Amino acid sequence: MDVGFIGLGHMGAPMARNLLKAGHHLTVYNRTRSKAETLAREGVQVADRVADACQGEILITMLADDPAVEGVVFGDCGALSALRRDAIHISMSTISVALSDHLTEAHGKAGQGYIAAPVFGRPEAAAAAKLFIIAAGADAMLKRCHPLFDAMGQETFVISIRPSEANLVKLSGNFLIASVLESLGEAFALVRKSGIDPHRYLNILTSTLFSAPVYRTYGPIIADEKKPADGFKMSLGLKDIRLALAAADALAVPMPVASLVRDHFIEGVAQGESDADWSGLARLAARRAGL
Amino acid sequence: MDVGFIGLGHMGAPMARNLLKAGHHLTVYNRTRSKAETLAREGVQVADRVADACQGEILITMLADDPAVEGVVFGDCGALSALRRDAIHISMSTISVALSDHLTEAHGKAGQGYIAAPVFGRPEAAAAAKLFIIAAGADAMLKRCHPLFDAMGQETFVISIRPSEANLVKLSGNFLIASVLESLGEAFALVRKSGIDPHRYLNILTSTLFSAPVYRTYGPIIADEKKPADGFKMSLGLKDIRLALAAADALAVPMPVASLVRDHFIEGVAQGESDADWSGLARLAARRAGL
Amino acid sequence: MDVGFIGLGHMGAPMARNLLKAGHHLTVYNRTRSKAETLAREGVQVADRVADACQGEILITMLADDPAVEGVVFGDCGALSALRRDAIHISMSTISVALSDHLTEAHGKAGQGYIAAPVFGRPEAAAAAKLFIIAAGADAMLKRCHPLFDAMGQETFVISIRPSEANLVKLSGNFLIASVLESLGEAFALVRKSGIDPHRYLNILTSTLFSAPVYRTYGPIIADEKKPADGFKMSLGLKDIRLALAAADALAVPMPVASLVRDHFIEGVAQGESDADWSGLARLAARRAGL
């Protein structure tokens, strides 16, 4: 397919590369052009402007946050005006439910399609085409997108015909991960202060009731008190919890654990840890315990 | 081995039965004698008094809480006075760190051994000899106990030579389970109120980062809004969180998620749900959201 | 002075009336015109459109929330385009720090003045000209506004030259009131469930360390489990805590009590209590305790 791709960060770049490998024709745009040029050598077309990446039948955006997506879509010469009728915008960024609803409406009025398809997985998973893709939107459009999803992910879960529900699932998933980080942080502070070997403790958890990727991935980071350099930043964790809480507020759903996790992310940011991996929640728990 | 066994509740009865099957000689005592008599038909000796169950080389206790264990051990004609020197008391109940330390000291002074060996697993796991056993105490004593652990569990994790550390691991594990119940409850309230199908949502969780027994066991209960009749009671969940917080307080470790979960258990108890399964935390989260 | 006044709700109407009594010339605008017409009989000029209320040297706005103020100021033929150079917009609504900063900038560019002057006090205090006014902005402008403040309030506190700091003080004040309501709610739930007479309890509080208006005003409402009809709505309390938390997030300040209060306001809204007085926080605390 003829695909435009905007946003070549840690996640976007490997995703674009996998589309290329699968035989699709790609035109990419990135605000910092150098990142796009690395891909040029591999066979993608590099666009000078957003609009130039909006000439195909599909546009994929994989950007940092709401303002970035708004800029690309609603800006002068943005995607909304540049995309042809019947083109589909696949928004894979982790954005707010409200913006996703807004995009659904705006693209609909313009005769364009809109699919929300946020992903679970870290950069390594993106590189290995092992992402989990949460997709929502009109069935016929989803069908057109499936070859692209297959090229980027290991499994695609279709939620419903309302795109923003995929965003809500993504946000609630990040909330669940963050709540595991917080709880593990408290539990490790407790057992470490008691003198128990943290690796022995972790082994019990992951050998028994907690044998899931989220515990296997973050448990060792916490047990070793590591600071992964290429992690998911605390500032982004804060952004996502903020969006989850905004969605919950709009639906009148109290989420006290989410509020607590948000406060702790803010504490991390206030103490200069914005760029640290979000497992830093555990380090904050340890610090509060005087460790 | 010649084993005394005190406490034949939902967990104790199947555990005793597995010891019997493995060829050990059992003398059992239960406050409500009728429960002991059921086992009598299967070949165990029924004791009239605590002391009569303390004549062998091992005493296992599997009781509801600290006061029950204190009654059995420190009461008139209790285990402390009845056990012979070199006998070992294996305490498998979920009790406080403080009581476990106290038992270590008291049995030690009496020339007796003391092992803490609390378990993870529900009654079905106890019946199938699939418990996970967390054991701590002196190495030589642990070695003597291993055949018994093997008869009751699928795996034994040895923590350290200080018995109470096994209790702390057990309590922190129950805290982690309860924190998962709370977080899932909040996430399900959010997605349900948004109109997302809860089973579709659960499938995503357990197919991706949350594919662990704790999510697979409790996820469907929460998604279906079931009230399992034979569950782990909210009042017991409250008891365990209280003990975890008491241990954390003694070590000066703040555990805000544990505090929050404790408040919600109390709310459940205040609203007449003491005897409901502890996954009722999710029902409370839904109720707070007006669902 | 020649004053335009927009927003004639429970607070705005009595405030406008006091300006009139003090001899100022008033042109008022209200979305629902009937409220303006009541005042017409007392001598004010009624404007048909926002712009018609912006012809004097001062414009006062007293509106429900950020969108209402944005509509009045930035809308077509809004205050920004209608006010003459050197006119001053006094914003007395409880709005966000971010909007106040935005208004400072926008009016400044238009050569207009901007003063933030939110108030503490309920409708009775507004009627009695007993409001406390928290004002911030350029000194020379504040001086011009003082006669108006004196006509509406019992005391004016000048914070600084940056208007949005007055808004932050107002929001943090509402946070402090809400935190008192929450804490009192918990304390009353405790003493009531214990069988202690709530009035006797309240008398101790207000006779000793807690002899302040916030306790004297809300204590009896809580002790009597009253639902004041003309109170400050829970939905508005939620709005203000949301704004306080947004300001705190922007400054990287964790406010866990504010987060907790926000969750409880959302719980109230979810349970159909949006329009109840915000002291309903205490009723929710009682309900959680099974009272």
Added chain:
Amino acid sequence: MDVGFIGLGHMGAPMARNLLKAGHHLTVYNRTRSKAETLAREGVQVADRVADACQGEILITMLADDPAVEGVVFGDCGALSALRRDAIHISMSTISVALSDHLTEAHGKAGQGYIAAPVFGRPEAAAAAKLFIIAAGADAMLKRCHPLFDAMGQETFVISIRPSEANLVKLSGNFLIASVLESLGEAFALVRKSGIDPHRYLNILTSTLFSAPVYRTYGPIIADEKKPADGFKMSLGLKDIRLALAAADALAVPMPVASLVRDHFIEGVAQGESDADWSGLARLAARRAGL
């Protein structure tokens, strides 16, 4: 009256002195005898043992915590065995509801009277006979105690005939003070980080809705970031919140603000601030905000 007085700490010593001034005959006991001897020069009798201070018609205890009171009352040759029938034990310490109920029963069985009469006020108030006394117990006994209360306090509030209700009121009062400290700490962190002058801010609070002793006493300490040397220790604040939460748990009353304050006291203790004044809660809030 002939009064025994046990516990001559920061509070007990000035209280005893005021009884002496009022013409009562005092026999005092203190574990650290030197403190008693200072008073000896002023005319009190110094007892060598607890029992020697239990020979009069009244025994007053003013001790640090439950274990101290238990030691004095239930120890060998303790007050329970030493007091004569019809003597009254006035327990003025801040102790648990459970212990107060236990003392009521034990003294009752021994034919002795028991009054709970905890106080509000700092050492200066004790010295000035300006304490607020919260008293509960049988009417006839209370009547006998009133001259003593009048000598030590500015006002006595009688709660009910059940002594432990006075303890609950005292504990809930300390919870309310601690919740004010926490909320003020969060609010000051917010306004300080915004650049607002903290004294100007405090002046607004105490001039308007928050003009109560609790805000007037602690507001300046927090605004000035002072560390009062002779304050009420964080470790004692933690003790009292623990007792309030224990009483709330026993009555099935969730108190989320109390839980949050407890976590913060534990954080303070973990960070070496056990002996700091409990207004240190505000310092912790500032630290979390990176101030």
